[in-house]
Amino acid sequence: MIPGLNVARELQQRYPQAVMQFLGSGRPQEEGLVASAGFQHYALSSESLATARRRPWQFLWRNWRAVRQARALFQDQKPTAVIGLGGFASVPPVVAARRMGIPTVLLEQNIIPGRATRWLCRRAGAVCVSYAASAEHLPAGVKVEQTGNPVHPDIAALVASSHTDQRRILLILGGSQGASAVNRAVTMAADILQDQLTGWTIMHQTGINDWREVEHEYQRLGLEHTTSPFFSDMPQRYADAGLAVSRAGATTLAELACAGCPTIAIPYPYAADDHQRLNAREFVTAGAAKIVEQQSTLDQTAELLAKQISRLLADDARRLEMRHAMHSLARPLAARDVADIICRTVDDSLKR
Known part of the structure; x- marks a missing residue:
């Protein structure tokens, strides 16, 4: 959703x-993100692929209804283009759009394209990917464009920030999928590193459920x-x-790259197709991140x-090298490049 908002x-x-x-x-959460960005949101009756085996008839019925709902909306609104954002909720509107001859473009953030992208890509005007290796997992003949992952303009602007390594803030991003395991592992690690963390400030995004427990642990340890x-x-x-310490979601890694922030990634072990681990490996190979x-x-x-954490806190030179490597992976113009592709796809469809 966030890359789509940035393209919008x-x-x-x-x-x-x-x-x-x-x-x-x-x-x-989805409706709130869209509303806070100032855009309209329409909820369809689509059903997640996770329910297909448990409730196959409900899955088919609700997604068939979602296609009809999208088609009715398109007949009324007459969109210039429809952009699929990679999740399964994008399938009904993209299916409706291509049946109506409306140009479609797909965004795929992860190195391993999701099932929705794999199903829809053959008839899409283009598939915009974050990683060059994603093309290897799509059928031959699909138009693949490596654009990077669109980030917020304020985050894209961080590419121009200083490359020095005098910052003494440890950023923990524990507000994502599987956040509790990250939050608890970090506070336990902080207990082990209590002396070494002197002089550093921990900035910890906990998610809603774990905030009180995490706050209590840091107060107990006496850490800033x-x-x-x-x-x-x-x-x-x-x-x-x-x-930074974070999961290895594609959008978070793209944002950290723009900031040039050395990262310890803890891939979510239950991610579809193990895509978080594979996302993180791209950054490890470039020398920008470590995996735990x-x-x-x-x-x-x-x-x-x-x-x-101990190794990196003690090695300013290594963190600086990782910062440079992170910056080298940044694609701050991804939103612009995706928008260009959307416009070209629309132009090409009008010429036919």
Whole structure:
């Protein structure tokens, strides 16, 4: 959803009179993100692929209804193009659009394209990917464009920030999928590293459920810290960070790259197609990140994490090298490039 919002901002800037509308699930978080960005949101009755085996008839019925709902909306609104954002909620509107001859473009953030992208890509005008290797996992003949992952303009602007390594802020991004395991592993690692963390400030985004517990642990340890369920000023948090600990979601990694922030990635072990681990490996190969695998017990994960944090806290030169490597992976113009591809796809369809 976030990359789509960033592309919508770019298109809105180019075409102030254009109307950007988002179709998706009725999840409150999704609706809230769209509303806060100033765009319209329509909830379809689509059903997640996760329910297909447990409730196959409900899955088919609800998604058939979602296609009809999208078709009715398109007949009324007559969109110039429909952009699929990679999740399964994008399938019904993209299916409706191509049946109606409306140009479609797909965005795929992860190195391994999701099932929705793999199903829809053959008849899409283009598939915009973050990683060159993604093309290897799509059928021959699909038009693949490596654009990078569109980030917010304020985060894209961080590419121009200083490459020095005097920052002493440890940024923890624990407000994502599987956040509790990250939050607990980090606080346990902080206990191990209590002395070494002197002089550093921990900035920890915890997510809603774990905030009180995490805050209590840092107070108990006497470490300088700031915690919040979610930070509303992420560009500034990224700019201030000297080292980050995070899951390996594609959007977060793209934002960290723009900030040039050395990162310890803890891939979510249950991600579809193990895409988080594969995302992170691209950054490790470039020398921009380290991976700590989530173990079967929190104690084991915390011990490995503490060792990795300890090495990097003690090595300013290594963090500086990682910062340069992170910056080299940044694609701050991704939203612009995706918008260009959308416009070309529309132009090509009008010439036919």
